[in-house]
Amino acid sequence: LSTASETVGTAKLDELYEQMLRIRLLEDAVHRLFLNNEIEGTTHLYQGQEAVSVGVCDVLEPGDTVAATYRGHGAALALGVDQTRLLAELLGRETGTNGGRGGSMNVIDLERDLIGCFGIVGGSIAAATGAGLAAQLSRDGSVAVAFFGDGATNQAYFHECLNFAGVRRLPLLYVCENNLYGEWSSMFHVTAVGELLSRAPGYGMPGVEVDGNDVLAVREVAAEAAARARRGDGPTLIEAKTYRHKGHSRVDPGKYRPKEEVDEWLGRDPIPRLAARLDGGAVARIQERVERELEAALDAARSAPFPSPDRLASAFKEA
Amino acid sequence: MPEISFREAVRDALAEELERDGRVFVMGEDVEPGGVFNTTPGLVERFGKERVFDTPISELAFTSAAFGAAVKGMRPVVEIMFGDFLGLVIDTLVNQASKYWYLSNEQASVPLVVRSAVGGGARFGACHSQTPTGWFLGEPGLKLVAPSTPADAKGLLKSAIRDDNPVVVFEHKMLYGRKGEVPDGEASVVPLGRAAVRRQGSDVTVVAAMAMCEIALAAADELASEGIEAEVIDLRTLRPLDVDTIAASAEKTGRLVVVEEGPPTGGYASDVISFAVEEAGPIRARRVSMPDLPIPFAASLEDWARPSVGQVAGAARALAA
Numbered sequence: 001l002s003t004a005s006e007t008v009g010t011a012k013l014d015e016l017y018e019q020m021l022r023i024r025l026l027e028d029a030v031h032r033l034f035l036n037n038e039i040e041g042t043t044h045l046y047q048g049q050e051a052v053s054v055g056v057c058d059v060l061e062p063g064d065t066v067a068a069t070y071r072g073h074g075a076a077l078a079l080g081v082d083q084t085r086l087l088a089e090l091l092g093r094e095t096g097t098n099g100g101r102g103g104s105m106n107v108i109d110l111e112r113d114l115i116g117c118f119g120i121v122g123g124s125i126a127a128a129t130g131a132g133l134a135a136q137l138s139r140d141g142s143v144a145v146a147f148f149g150d151g152a153t154n155q156a157y158f159h160e161c162l163n164f165a166g167v168r169r170l171p172l173l174y175v176c177e178n179n180l181y182g183e184w185s186s187m188f189h190v191t192a193v194g195e196l197l198s199r200a201p202g203y204g205m206p207g208v209e210v211d212g213n214d215v216l217a218v219r220e221v222a223a224e225a226a227a228r229a230r231r232g233d234g235p236t237l238i239e240a241k242t243y244r245h246k247g248h249s250r251v252d253p254g255k256y257r258p259k260e261e262v263d264e265w266l267g268r269d270p271i272p273r274l275a276a277r278l279d280g281g282a283v284a285r286i287q288e289r290v291e292r293e294l295e296a297a298l299d300a301a302r303s304a305p306f307p308s309p310d311r312l313a314s315a316f317k318e319a
Numbered sequence: 320m321p322e323i324s325f326r327e328a329v330r331d332a333l334a335e336e337l338e339r340d341g342r343v344f345v346m347g348e349d350v351e352p353g354g355v356f357n358t359t360p361g362l363v364e365r366f367g368k369e370r371v372f373d374t375p376i377s378e379l380a381f382t383s384a385a386f387g388a389a390v391k392g393m394r395p396v397v398e399i400m401f402g403d404f405l406g407l408v409i410d411t412l413v414n415q416a417s418k419y420w421y422l423s424n425e426q427a428s429v430p431l432v433v434r435s436a437v438g439g440g441a442r443f444g445a446c447h448s449q450t451p452t453g454w455f456l457g458e459p460g461l462k463l464v465a466p467s468t469p470a471d472a473k474g475l476l477k478s479a480i481r482d483d484n485p486v487v488v489f490e491h492k493m494l495y496g497r498k499g500e501v502p503d504g505e506a507s508v509v510p511l512g513r514a515a516v517r518r519q520g521s522d523v524t525v526v527a528a529m530a531m532c533e534i535a536l537a538a539a540d541e542l543a544s545e546g547i548e549a550e551v552i553d554l555r556t557l558r559p560l561d562v563d564t565i566a567a568s569a570e571k572t573g574r575l576v577v578v579e580e581g582p583p584t585g586g587y588a589s590d591v592i593s594f595a596v597e598e599a600g601p602i603r604a605r606r607v608s609m610p611d612l613p614i615p616f617a618a619s620l621e622d623w624a625r626p627s628v629g630q631v632a633g634a635a636r637a638l639a640a
Contacts, residue, residue: 065391099424108423115390116423120414127415129380130387137344137369137393144387157410160380167375315421315460316559317428317483 008216010279016058016215017274018286020050023074024271025294026083030073030090030104034250038302039090041250043104046074048213048245051270052177053078055218056145056238059226065115065131065144067124070105071244072117075147079112083294087301095304121182122157124148125174129161132170132235143171143229151182153196159203162237166204169234173225174205176237177212179244184256200237212240213270243268320502325466326495328473329358329434333396335504336480337366340394343480345371346381347398347434355400356436356495382408382433386416389431389485396480402437402489403446409454416485417460428483434476438491438530438580439625445613448621450529452557453585455487462486462511463557467532469499471555474509482511491529514561516568520548523574523635526565526591528554531578531626538631547639557587565591566598574638575604578626583608605634 027047033039046053049071057066057078068075076086081097089096090104097109105119115131118124128146135142152158153176165172176196180187188194200207206228210221218240225236243265247254254262275283323331336343345362351373353360363371374381378399385395399405405412412433420428439448455461464479464486466472472490479486501507517532518539527535532553539549550568554561569575575595577588588606595602607626615621 065387067387097424098422101424102422106422108419108426110390110423110426115387116419118415120410123410123415126379126383126411127387127390130384130389131391132387133384134388134391134393137388138391156379157383160375160377161383163375164377164380164384313421315417316462317420317425319483 013274013278014282014286016054017271017278017283018290019054019078020215020271020274021286021290022083022294023050023054023077025290026077026087027073029294029298031246033090040092041103043090044071044249045244045246046071048265048269049177049179049242050074051215051218052175052212052240052242053147055215056173056175056222058219059223060113060145061142062113063140063142065113065128065142066147067115067127067131067145068117068147069124069149070117070119071149072107072147073104076107076109076114076117079109079114081107081109081112081114084297084300087297088304091301092306093301093304094307095301100307122148122152122155125152125157125161128172129165129170132165132172133168135171136168141230143173143226145173145175147175147177149182150176150178150180150187150191150196153199154191162203162205162235165235169232171229171232172235173222173229174235174237176239177242178239179242181244181248181257183248184252197237197239205235205237207237207239209239209241212242213268213273215270215274320500322498323469323501324495325469325472325497326356326358328469328501329476329490330360330362331501332473332476332480333359333362334365336477337362337370342392342394343396344369344393345396345398346374346385348374348376348400350398354398356492358495359398378404378407379411383411385431386411386429389416389429390419390427394430394480396432396434399433399435401447402435402451403449405435405451405454408433412461412485412487413455413458417458420460420484429485430483431485432479432488433486434488434490436492437489438493439614439621440493440530442616442618442621444616448614450489450580452489452587453581456557456585456587456590460485461558464488464511465528465554465557466490467494467529467553467555469497470501470507471509473501474507475511475555477508478511486511489529493530509555511556512559512561514555514564515553516550516564517553518549518551520550520572522548522572522639523576524550524552524568524572525576525578525631525635526552526554527578528557528587529580531580534626534628534631535578537628538635541628541632542635547635549635554587560590560594562594562598565595569595569602570599573602574635575602576631576634576638577604577606578631579606579608580626581609582611603638605638607631607634
């Protein structure tokens with residue numbers, strides 16, 4: 001596994017910690033809101049994987065493009081999507097990122113370079129590949145990132161798009177968040193190869209494995225892949241080894257996972273790991289601020305109106 | 320006005336739009352050498368490999384890439400060699416491209432064109448002869464274009480490329496060699512969503528699209544010799560459907576025949592009749608479509624399966640009786 005070697009300043013460490021904590025506390029709140037039916041439908045929670053999206057998004061520039069999955073609240077916050085608007089979307093409110101039309105699995109915020117969270121496994125790979133093609137054709141110097149899980153590596157989207165990107169040397173970061181389970185199934189039961197990275201050379205790109213619970217290591221690997229993409233040297237497949245603390249979705253308590261495995265991964269929680277490198281006072285200050293901001297965001301999102309069906313809508317953009 | 324073939328009309332539309340808008344690019348399997356239906360010859364020589372380029376045989380990948388690129392402001396035109404292969408790209412078309420404008424709360428639309436060769440008559444068998452418009456009719460955010468003449472092949476394709484939304488253009492493979500007068504430049508643009516009345520008549524309305532328009536017009540000639548005057552409507556666009564033109568004609572004649580090169584259920588024929596009944600009131604109607612079977616290979620079977628002049632004339636006679 002790649003590990004962080006560069007020296008990162010205190011201010012950056014504080015910032016990364018704050019971003020990860022914001023995701024963690026928002027997801028905890030979202031979980032409660034789902035369980036008490038304040039948020040309807042289903043949700044896919046990101047606790048445990050925060051270091052992946054925070055580490056990758058930290059090295060991106062404005063104008064880069066990120067596509068995320070239905071487990072995408074973390075990527076959204078890591079890109080700076082306003083948490084009030086994110087919560088409002090999950091609550092189906094008019095002020096949500098998508099005006100309440102998308103919900104948890106379809107958050108889109110183009111101003112924050114989030115081309116979307118995609119409800120179909122592998123859909124993020126499609127959108128990011130296209131953004132990478134646009135970047136190459138328009139020569140705007142940007143890169144695109146696809147976040148996806150281990151489950152998506154068995155989808156046609158993965159195989160076809162990685163070949164397409166490999167043959168065209170598109171400026172892409174394919175970031176597999178390997179949390180070891182595709183929905184309720186162990187990756188090892190449904191994947192013909194135990195090492196996902198072995199697929200990278202088949203598509204003409206380097207594969208890099210990284211400790212997905214170490215935000216600094218993720219950041220370093222992502223920075224190198226982004227630099228490579230911006231140089232015109234093509235895509236990289238990054239496998240970030242991580243773990244989701246919760247089940248797949250609302251109805252899933254995750255009981256198919258051995259307790260020892262869960263405990264082992266909880267011991268590698270990326271947030272306390274980074275906290276150990278921070279000043280104790282800073283940790284407390286950040287905790288207090290993130291909690292306060294989340295409360296305010298929740299109040300604002302809850303008080304927003306529901307969207308009205310009276311608003312004229314078309315599936316088409318009119319000329 | 321110059322007379323050119325349907326396939327030349329397609330090529331001219333692509334060339335003119337590539338020239339007009341630097342965001343337009345063309346990709347697909349073998350489009351650089353001109354494609355199996357010879358609709359893109361000369362384009363790569365004129366516009367270069369950044370604007371016109373070959374792809375792997377990987378329809379999902381390049382249509383996905385077109386979706387993402389369109390959100391980012393490009394205007395891709397992809398060629399899916401045979402309409403039958405559209406099954407490979409349905410997810411990116413219907414779960415991504417067609418929903419994006421609405422789901423994103425109108426943050427961005429997806430100006431994407433998919434061109435594809437469809438239709439039977441070439442003895443290509445079950446998986447290279449379909450007209451799979453029905454696969455897409457149930458998806459609200461896709462425009463569906465179905466030209467029948469060289470002029471429309473050019474004019475509708477130009478409109479499709481200029482449209483801000485995802486558009487699938489169905490090009491009937493038996494029409495590529497047909498010749499007709501096609502205007503030059505801006506005069507050639509044909510707006511989406513407007514049907515064309517190809518023949519005036521007062522006794523029965525016959526609605527068709529693509530190659531079925533020729534069948535409908537031939538049936539109308541046969542009927543005229545018997546004193547039955549058919550009005551023939553060419554849909555040209557399947558979504559948005561020109562309900563006003565259909566309903567006005569159906570109301571006038573009171574009789575409606577819809578010809579479709581596809582199975583009897585889940586196609587545009589049923590939709591056209593439904594809208595006509597809702598808008599025009601009580602009318603008598605018939606569908607002429609294909610049997611609920613895969614399209615067979617043998618000439619005797621395929622010719623039997625495809626709608627014929629005799630079937631269309633027979634349906635019209637039955638209504639007029």
